[in-house]
Amino acid sequence: MSKSVIEMPPKGGFSFDLCKRNEMLAKKGVNPPSFRKTGTTIVGLIFQDGVILGADTRATEGPIVCDKNCEKIHYMAPNIYCCGAGTAADTEAVTDMVSTQLQLHRYHTGRESRVVTALTLLKRHLFNYQGYVSAALVLGGVDVTGPHLHTIYPHGSTDTLPFATMGSGSLAAMAVFESKYKEGLTRDEGIKLVAEAICSGIFNDLGSGSNVDICVITKGGKEYLRNHLQPNPRTYTSSKGYSFPKKTEVLLTKITPLKDKVEIIEEGDAMEEE
Amino acid sequence: MTKQQANWSPYDNNGGSCVAIAGADYCVIAADTRMSTGYNILTREYSKICKLADKCVMASSGFQADVKALQKQLAARHLIYQHQHNKQMSCPAMAQLLSNTLYYKRFFPYYSFNVLGGLDNEGKGCVFTYDAVGSYEKVGYSSQGSGSTLITPFLDNQLKSPSPLLLSVQDAVTPLVEAEAIDLVKTVFASASERDIYTGDKIEIVVVNATGIRREYMELRKD
Numbered sequence: 034m035s036k037s038v039i040e041m042p043p044k045g046g047f048s049f050d051l052c053k054r055n056e057m058l059a060k061k062g063v064n065p066p067s068f069r070k071t072g073t074t075i076v077g078l079i080f081q082d083g084v085i086l087g088a089d090t091r092a093t094e095g096p097i098v099c100d101k102n103c104e105k106i107h108y109m110a111p112n113i114y115c116c117g118a119g120t121a122a123d124t125e126a127v128t129d130m131v132s133t134q135l136q137l138h139r140y141h142t143g144r145e146s147r148v149v150t151a152l153t154l155l156k157r158h159l160f161n162y163q164g165y166v167s168a169a170l171v172l173g174g175v176d177v178t179g180p181h182l183h184t185i186y187p188h189g190s191t192d193t194l195p196f197a198t199m200g201s202g203s204l205a206a207m208a209v210f211e212s213k214y215k216e217g218l219t220r221d222e223g224i225k226l227v228a229e230a231i232c233s234g235i236f237n238d239l240g241s242g243s244n245v246d247i248c249v250i251t252k253g254g255k256e257y258l259r260n261h262l263q264p265n266p267r268t269y270t271s272s273k274g275y276s277f278p279k280k281t282e283v284l285l286t287k288i289t290p291l292k293d294k295v296e297i298i299e300e301g302d303a304m305e306e307e
Numbered sequence: 308m309t310k311q312q313a314n315w316s317p318y319d320n321n322g323g324s325c326v327a328i329a330g331a332d333y334c335v336i337a338a339d340t341r342m343s344t345g346y347n348i349l350t351r352e353y354s355k356i357c358k359l360a361d362k363c364v365m366a367s368s369g370f371q372a373d374v375k376a377l378q379k380q381l382a383a384r385h386l387i388y389q390h391q392h393n394k395q396m397s398c399p400a401m402a403q404l405l406s407n408t409l410y411y412k413r414f415f416p417y418y419s420f421n422v423l424g425g426l427d428n429e430g431k432g433c434v435f436t437y438d439a440v441g442s443y444e445k446v447g448y449s450s451q452g453s454g455s456t457l458i459t460p461f462l463d464n465q466l467k468s469p470s471p472l473l474l475s476v477q478d479a480v481t482p483l484v485e486a487e488a489i490d491l492v493k494t495v496f497a498s499a500s501e502r503d504i505y506t507g508d509k510i511e512i513v514v515v516n517a518t519g520i521r522r523e524y525m526e527l528r529k530d
Contacts, residue, residue, distance in 0.1 A: 096505055236530055240504065265528050269494060
């Protein structure tokens, strides 16, 4: 018994088989579920001893905040960190993937990872997926060749910059950088400027909010300042508190046995001899 | 050949939430003061609440240009009423007028989601809730706008005594005292602004009771 059509194993990449069906459904008003995007303001800048990365901590699903304190600064290597904006699943997956590839590469070469290696691995992956992997990244780190800062766009293009911003709050943050950035900032000046840029995104962009995360990378090591600033505490908590005594009300009780009652008919014993 | 879609819309959504709660002898109407478009904030201090008559206040969220036009219409009609009848319009009368004004533009609606609050002729609190084309209902409490999906379930839990299936919203004029109702409104907005990006900045709370109309403000998250 042989099949007339041989099932080909998937060759990898995305399958676009259901696109026509989705289009047809969309016309009928059935829309696909929205992805969790990070809204976001992410920034990076180069200061005299290395690189400082900053990010807000709000994750949104449309107009609703689904995570008030998520982590957008991802670990790539001991000396390289990456901020991610766009679809949360995509930024997580792509940074995790490249982080493991970098570790294997470190074992293979016996050397510390370089930022350009991470950059090339990320851009090759994103270009391969033609922009469908919606991850916009700010990659920063310090290696033997010095401090580096890059931006990577979902379609795979990259820029190398002294200061960079990405995400829906990028314009608000860039306005701060363009006004106040100068070369050769000290560590404290750099942290202050990054925090100011992220705050600008937090307060002026609705897609960004909550707290400021900062990561300082230098030749000596890294410092991950989680929730460095928390400028948005809850404004009002009722002093008397709220109780929720109302449980689900029982309106009607009806019991239906699942098996019909077995009727025992008193039959004469079949084996009865008389 | 697919049908050509419009590439311009006459409407925009400026976001925000409104709430109104009716009590035995008072009515609390509240709205946040943030006006936004897309991901941007236009202003942090915009009032969505309008006094229509002596004991009648309306809060509206949606497209603020349409809201402004609607408020002007109602103010003009109220002035005519005062000239003709030599008295202020009562809250139930204003409620009917608002419904008719909205339905008049049934085929090019005011993109305005309203709650009307005030005292009726006997001095009892009343709240009327509307959709964009004028369908309305007298209720004990209501919420409209971007944060309404977050606010309404909590108000249902706190203000409706029996199960929703047994008693409609209408009869649930809250037994709460004025101060408790205001506390509830503040909590509800603080919670909504945590999770809704379009709600925040400040709340404007208007209280209508026998002594008159009083206004107070409270700060909210600004992110």
